Amino acid sequence: MAGGNSNFLSGVPELMVLRLLQDREMYGYEIVQAIQAQSRGTLCFGEGVVYPVLHGLEKDGALKSRRREVSGRSRVYYSLNSRGVRRLSDLTDTWTSTTQAIQNVLKGGLHVHPV
Amino acid sequence: MSTPFKALEDRLLRGGIAPRHVKRYLRELGEHLTDITEAQAAAGHDAPTAAARAALGPDEELADAMLKRRGFRSLCARFPWLVFGVVPVLALSLAMPWHILVLVVLKTLSAPALFHTLEGMVLFTGNFILVPAIVLLFVFIAWRQRLSLAWPILSTAIILILSPHWDNQPVADFPPGFSALHLLYSYSGETIRGGFTPLFLGAWWQLIAAQGAKLAAQYLLILLPLAWLVRRHGKTVAIA
Numbered sequence: 001m002a003g004g005n006s007n008f009l010s011g012v013p014e015l016m017v018l019r020l021l022q023d024r025e026m027y028g029y030e031i032v033q034a035i036q037a038q039s040r041g042t043l044c045f046g047e048g049v050v051y052p053v054l055h056g057l058e059k060d061g062a063l064k065s066r067r068r069e070v071s072g073r074s075r076v077y078y079s080l081n082s083r084g085v086r087r088l089s090d091l092t093d094t095w096t097s098t099t100q101a102i103q104n105v106l107k108g109g110l111h112v113h114p115v
Numbered sequence: 116m117s118t119p120f121k122a123l124e125d126r127l128l129r130g131g132i133a134p135r136h137v138k139r140y141l142r143e144l145g146e147h148l149t150d151i152t153e154a155q156a157a158a159g160h161d162a163p164t165a166a167a168r169a170a171l172g173p174d175e176e177l178a179d180a181m182l183k184r185r186g187f188r189s190l191c192a193r194f195p196w197l198v199f200g201v202v203p204v205l206a207l208s209l210a211m212p213w214h215i216l217v218l219v220v221l222k223t224l225s226a227p228a229l230f231h232t233l234e235g236m237v238l239f240t241g242n243f244i245l246v247p248a249i250v251l252l253f254v255f256i257a258w259r260q261r262l263s264l265a266w267p268i269l270s271t272a273i274i275l276i277l278s279p280h281w282d283n284q285p286v287a288d289f290p291p292g293f294s295a296l297h298l299l300y301s302y303s304g305e306t307i308r309g310g311f312t313p314l315f316l317g318a319w320w321q322l323i324a325a326q327g328a329k330l331a332a333q334y335l336l337i338l339l340p341l342a343w344l345v346r347r348h349g350k351t352v353a354i355a
Contacts (some may be wrong), residue, residue: 029145029150034151047151049180050142054134055233056184 013092017050018080018088019061025079028054054078062087119212120144123174127259130182131192140181147171148233169263191260199253206249211279241281242329247336251272254340264348271341278337280330 020026020034031054032047058065062084066077080088120141127137151170155163171177181187191198218236250271257267 029147032147046170046176046180048171048177049149051140051143052180052184052187055139056186059186073146073149075146075341 015091020082024098027075027077104113131188133189134259136187195266199270203270207277237265238281242333246278250337251340254344258344
């Protein structure tokens with residue numbers, strides 16, 4: 001597909017994680033709960049698969065992590081850094097233009113006549 | 116590593132994921148599992164642990180999520196020929212001068228009774244500790260990353276061929292046709308006369324005739340880690 005969005009679907013987990021972490025730092029379980037709550041259970045996946053996404057984003061320099069002790073439990077908290085903010089912005093733009101394009105196709109109405 | 120993830124750990128390591136990434140992944144999965152278990156128990160679930168493990172995702176899905184990210188692969192998985200074919204040569208050539216230097220420094224600092232003579236210590240550690248330790252290192256790396264047996268066999272073979280046999284005979288006392296690299300080191304009035312002889316350089320049959328027992332002990336020590344790995348590998352295959 002032209003326009004550089006052939007990997008769009010594989011970027012969806014990254015987009016959701018980055019968007020959630022834009023508001024505050026969170027740990028893996030919290031992120032999964034937030035995705036399930038905000039998608040009203042539409043998005044179903046093995047909860048553990050969030051960690052390769054988080055670790056990959058951290059490796060790319062989009063996130064940073066720190067281990068924190070909260071209520072006697074030690075957890076790894078993730079937060080966005082400046083590169084993550086830029087990546088979120090790029091992914092959001094791609095998502096918006098792609099979903100708009102799909103909506104246009106679904107609505108129909110614009111008929112292109114072959115020459 | 117915690118039992119619920121043993122199969123997943125093996126699968127990730129065999130898939131070439133670096134051990135540090137595997138360790139971190141499994142640790143966070145374990146913490147996540149605890150969170151789900153507590154939530155399931157609080158919700159009055161009959162078997163919270165089983166339900167929590169199911170919610171975490173099947174091993175296949177958890178493994179695939181990691182394996183598809185090439186950035187998590189270890190150097191050994193990406194370039195095994197480099198690690199097990201080239202690094203042993205470098206390790207041997209760098210370890211020899213360093214081991215003498217370390218012994219000289221130790222002797223200078225503490226002069227323990229163990230060091231009867233520096234020369235004796237250099238020859239002993241050179242023959243019986245240094246080279247087997249290098250082999251052990253490569254065998255450990257292969258075991259830790261669940262690599263094919265072919266790689267540690269390659270590194271051990273290279274080390275066996277190149278490994279020096281240290282001796283303090285004067286050059287004139289070596290058998291005829293015998294090639295040897297000689298090292299003369301003088302420190303505080305003590306001289307180390309270490310002739311170290313990679314087998315490929317010399318008339319190895321003459322060396323065996325002259326130093327048979329010592330050589331056999333040296334090479335046995337070199338082969339022991341590999342024998343352990345082969346035995347362990349055989350057991351793993353039998354279980355699988």
